[in-house]
Amino acid sequence: DSGVTQTPKHLITATGQRVTLRCSPRSGDLSVYWYQQSLDQGLQFLIHYYNGEERAKGNILERFSAQQFPDLHSELNLSSLELGDSALYFCASSVEITQETQYFGPGTRLLVL
Amino acid sequence: GIQVEQSPPDLILQEGANSTLRCNFSDSVNNLQWFHQNPWGQLINLFYIPSGTKQNGRLSATTVATERYSLLYISSSQTTDSGVYFCAVVYFGNEKLTFGTGTRLTIIP
DSSP: OOSOEEEOSEEEEOTTOOEEEEEEOOTTOOEEEEEEEETTTEEEEEEEEETTEEEEEOSOOTTEEEEEOTTSOEEEEEOSOOGGGOEEEEEEEESSSSSSOOEEOOOEEEEEO | OOOEEEEOSEEEEETTOOEEEEEEESSOEEEEEEEEEOTTOOEEEEEEOSSEEEEETTEEEEEEGGGTEEEEEEOSOOGGGOEEEEEEEEETTOOSOEEOOOEEEEEEO
Protein backbone atom coordinates (compact mmCIF):
# COMPACT_ATOMS: atom_id res chain seq x y z
CA ASP A 1 0.00 0.00 0.00
CA SER A 2 1.58 3.25 -1.19
CA GLY A 3 -0.56 5.47 1.03
CA VAL A 4 -2.07 7.22 -2.01
CA THR A 5 -5.80 6.64 -2.40
CA GLN A 6 -7.90 7.04 -5.51
CA THR A 7 -11.63 6.83 -6.00
CA PRO A 8 -13.48 5.37 -7.71
CA LYS A 9 -11.59 2.22 -8.68
CA HIS A 10 -13.73 1.63 -11.74
CA LEU A 11 -15.93 3.94 -13.76
CA ILE A 12 -18.11 3.10 -16.73
CA THR A 13 -19.78 5.95 -18.55
CA ALA A 14 -21.01 7.02 -21.96
CA THR A 15 -19.54 9.30 -24.58
CA GLY A 16 -20.24 12.96 -23.98
CA GLN A 17 -20.44 12.58 -20.21
CA ARG A 18 -18.34 14.19 -17.50
CA VAL A 19 -16.59 12.41 -14.64
CA THR A 20 -14.46 13.38 -11.65
CA LEU A 21 -11.59 11.30 -10.37
CA ARG A 22 -10.35 11.89 -6.86
CA CYS A 23 -6.93 11.46 -5.30
CA SER A 24 -5.70 11.76 -1.73
CA PRO A 25 -1.90 11.96 -1.45
CA ARG A 26 0.22 10.37 1.23
CA SER A 27 0.19 12.21 4.51
CA GLY A 28 2.67 15.09 4.33
CA ASP A 29 3.11 15.01 0.55
CA LEU A 30 2.63 18.38 -1.13
CA SER A 31 3.00 17.30 -4.77
CA VAL A 32 0.28 15.52 -6.71
CA TYR A 33 0.76 14.22 -10.24
CA TRP A 34 -1.76 12.74 -12.66
CA TYR A 35 -0.82 10.18 -15.29
CA GLN A 36 -2.83 8.38 -17.96
CA GLN A 37 -2.11 4.84 -19.14
CA SER A 38 -3.72 3.84 -22.42
CA LEU A 39 -2.97 0.94 -24.70
CA ASP A 40 -1.71 3.07 -27.55
CA GLN A 41 0.06 5.89 -25.65
CA GLY A 42 1.57 4.07 -22.71
CA LEU A 43 2.01 5.92 -19.41
CA GLN A 44 1.87 9.67 -19.94
CA PHE A 45 2.09 12.63 -17.61
CA LEU A 46 -0.95 14.88 -17.50
CA ILE A 47 -0.48 17.54 -14.83
CA HIS A 48 1.37 18.36 -11.60
CA TYR A 49 0.20 20.37 -8.60
CA TYR A 50 2.33 21.48 -5.70
CA ASN A 51 0.71 22.82 -2.53
CA GLY A 52 -2.37 23.95 -4.41
CA GLU A 53 -0.61 25.54 -7.37
CA GLU A 54 -0.35 24.14 -10.87
CA ARG A 55 3.33 23.45 -11.61
CA ALA A 56 3.49 21.70 -14.95
CA LYS A 57 1.26 20.42 -17.71
CA GLY A 58 1.84 17.53 -20.03
CA ASN A 59 -0.26 16.29 -22.90
CA ILE A 60 -3.51 17.09 -21.15
CA LEU A 61 -6.51 17.72 -23.35
CA GLU A 62 -8.48 20.95 -23.02
CA ARG A 63 -11.49 18.82 -22.06
CA PHE A 64 -9.57 17.74 -18.96
CA SER A 65 -8.93 19.92 -15.94
CA ALA A 66 -7.61 19.39 -12.45
CA GLN A 67 -7.19 21.15 -9.16
CA GLN A 68 -5.61 20.62 -5.78
CA PHE A 69 -7.57 21.69 -2.75
CA PRO A 70 -6.33 23.25 0.52
CA ASP A 71 -6.39 19.83 2.21
CA LEU A 72 -4.07 18.71 -0.64
CA HIS A 73 -6.43 16.21 -2.21
CA SER A 74 -6.78 16.55 -5.96
CA GLU A 75 -9.50 16.01 -8.52
CA LEU A 76 -9.19 15.35 -12.23
CA ASN A 77 -12.24 16.34 -14.25
CA LEU A 78 -12.81 14.75 -17.64
CA SER A 79 -15.59 16.19 -19.79
CA SER A 80 -17.16 15.52 -23.20
CA LEU A 81 -15.77 12.03 -22.91
CA GLU A 82 -14.75 10.12 -26.02
CA LEU A 83 -14.09 6.44 -26.57
CA GLY A 84 -10.37 7.17 -26.69
CA ASP A 85 -10.40 8.51 -23.15
CA SER A 86 -10.81 4.97 -21.86
CA ALA A 87 -7.68 4.36 -19.83
CA LEU A 88 -6.20 3.79 -16.41
CA TYR A 89 -5.69 7.09 -14.60
CA PHE A 90 -3.06 7.21 -11.89
CA CYS A 91 -2.40 9.76 -9.24
CA ALA A 92 1.03 9.96 -7.63
CA SER A 93 2.36 12.01 -4.78
CA SER A 94 5.73 13.07 -3.42
CA VAL A 95 6.97 15.21 -0.57
CA GLU A 96 8.49 17.89 -2.74
CA ILE A 97 9.36 18.16 -6.41
CA THR A 98 11.67 16.30 -8.78
CA GLN A 99 14.30 14.60 -6.62
CA GLU A 100 11.81 12.53 -4.73
CA THR A 101 10.18 9.17 -5.06
CA GLN A 102 6.74 9.44 -6.60
CA TYR A 103 4.30 7.01 -4.97
CA PHE A 104 1.43 5.84 -7.13
CA GLY A 105 -2.14 5.16 -6.16
CA PRO A 106 -4.07 2.08 -7.33
CA GLY A 107 -5.55 3.95 -10.30
CA THR A 108 -9.03 4.55 -11.63
CA ARG A 109 -10.03 2.41 -14.59
CA LEU A 110 -12.28 4.44 -16.89
CA LEU A 111 -14.31 2.83 -19.63
CA VAL A 112 -16.19 5.06 -22.02
CA LEU A 113 -18.88 3.27 -24.04
CA GLY B 1 13.49 13.88 -28.40
CA ILE B 2 13.54 12.76 -24.81
CA GLN B 3 13.34 8.99 -24.69
CA VAL B 4 13.44 6.12 -22.29
CA GLU B 5 14.13 2.79 -23.92
CA GLN B 6 13.72 -0.54 -22.22
CA SER B 7 14.92 -3.94 -23.29
CA PRO B 8 13.97 -6.62 -23.86
CA PRO B 9 10.32 -5.85 -24.58
CA ASP B 10 9.28 -9.36 -23.59
CA LEU B 11 10.92 -12.02 -21.44
CA ILE B 12 9.66 -15.51 -20.67
CA LEU B 13 11.54 -17.46 -18.02
CA GLN B 14 11.23 -20.59 -15.96
CA GLU B 15 10.64 -20.20 -12.26
CA GLY B 16 13.98 -19.94 -10.45
CA ALA B 17 15.81 -18.24 -13.32
CA ASN B 18 17.60 -14.91 -13.08
CA SER B 19 17.00 -11.93 -15.34
CA THR B 20 18.42 -8.52 -16.20
CA LEU B 21 16.25 -5.71 -17.50
CA ARG B 22 17.82 -2.64 -19.05
CA CYS B 23 16.75 1.00 -19.23
CA ASN B 24 18.53 3.55 -21.43
CA PHE B 25 17.81 7.23 -21.16
CA SER B 26 18.84 10.05 -23.43
CA ASP B 27 19.86 12.87 -21.09
CA SER B 28 20.91 13.65 -17.52
CA VAL B 29 18.36 12.70 -14.89
CA ASN B 30 17.79 13.61 -11.27
CA ASN B 31 15.23 10.91 -10.61
CA LEU B 32 15.01 7.34 -11.84
CA GLN B 33 12.47 4.86 -10.57
CA TRP B 34 11.71 1.23 -11.33
CA PHE B 35 8.13 -0.01 -11.06
CA HIS B 36 6.39 -3.35 -11.30
CA GLN B 37 2.89 -3.27 -12.73
CA ASN B 38 1.08 -6.37 -11.58
CA PRO B 39 -1.69 -8.12 -13.53
CA TRP B 40 -4.29 -6.04 -11.66
CA GLY B 41 -2.73 -2.84 -12.99
CA GLN B 42 -1.21 -1.62 -9.75
CA LEU B 43 2.12 0.24 -10.09
CA ILE B 44 4.44 -0.86 -7.32
CA ASN B 45 7.56 1.14 -6.47
CA LEU B 46 10.66 -1.02 -6.59
CA PHE B 47 13.54 1.43 -6.44
CA TYR B 48 14.32 5.11 -6.45
CA ILE B 49 17.80 5.01 -7.94
CA PRO B 50 19.10 8.05 -9.87
CA SER B 51 22.62 6.68 -9.32
CA GLY B 52 24.41 3.86 -7.58
CA THR B 53 23.28 0.42 -6.54
CA LYS B 54 20.49 -0.77 -4.27
CA GLN B 55 19.25 -4.17 -3.21
CA ASN B 56 15.94 -5.31 -1.82
CA GLY B 57 15.65 -9.05 -1.30
CA ARG B 58 15.83 -10.84 -4.64
CA LEU B 59 15.80 -7.57 -6.54
CA SER B 60 18.65 -5.19 -7.10
CA ALA B 61 19.24 -2.21 -9.35
CA THR B 62 22.20 -0.26 -10.64
CA THR B 63 22.19 3.09 -12.36
CA VAL B 64 25.27 4.41 -14.14
CA ALA B 65 24.19 8.00 -14.64
CA THR B 66 27.31 9.02 -16.61
CA GLU B 67 26.55 6.32 -19.18
CA ARG B 68 22.79 6.89 -19.07
CA TYR B 69 21.52 3.45 -18.24
CA SER B 70 20.03 1.48 -15.41
CA LEU B 71 19.74 -2.25 -14.83
CA LEU B 72 17.20 -4.17 -12.79
CA TYR B 73 18.23 -7.66 -11.65
CA ILE B 74 15.72 -10.25 -10.54
CA SER B 75 17.12 -13.42 -9.05
CA SER B 76 15.39 -16.75 -8.37
CA SER B 77 12.24 -15.62 -10.20
CA GLN B 78 8.83 -16.53 -8.83
CA THR B 79 5.50 -16.56 -10.64
CA THR B 80 4.46 -13.50 -8.64
CA ASP B 81 7.24 -11.58 -10.39
CA SER B 82 5.22 -11.71 -13.62
CA GLY B 83 3.98 -8.42 -14.95
CA VAL B 84 5.38 -5.36 -16.68
CA TYR B 85 8.46 -3.60 -15.38
CA PHE B 86 8.75 0.10 -16.08
CA CYS B 87 11.67 2.42 -15.80
CA ALA B 88 10.79 6.10 -15.43
CA VAL B 89 13.02 9.16 -15.23
CA VAL B 90 12.80 12.85 -14.43
CA TYR B 91 15.13 14.77 -16.69
CA PHE B 92 16.91 17.86 -15.35
CA GLY B 93 14.72 20.90 -15.84
CA ASN B 94 11.60 18.74 -15.71
CA GLU B 95 9.21 17.64 -13.00
CA LYS B 96 7.34 14.78 -14.62
CA LEU B 97 8.22 11.12 -14.80
CA THR B 98 8.87 9.98 -18.38
CA PHE B 99 8.13 6.29 -18.64
CA GLY B 100 9.73 3.69 -20.84
CA THR B 101 7.62 1.25 -22.82
CA GLY B 102 8.23 -1.51 -20.31
CA THR B 103 9.47 -5.08 -20.22
CA ARG B 104 6.76 -7.74 -19.97
CA LEU B 105 8.06 -10.57 -17.79
CA THR B 106 6.31 -13.91 -17.69
CA ILE B 107 7.49 -16.52 -15.21
CA ILE B 108 6.42 -20.07 -15.99
CA PRO B 109 6.06 -22.56 -13.11
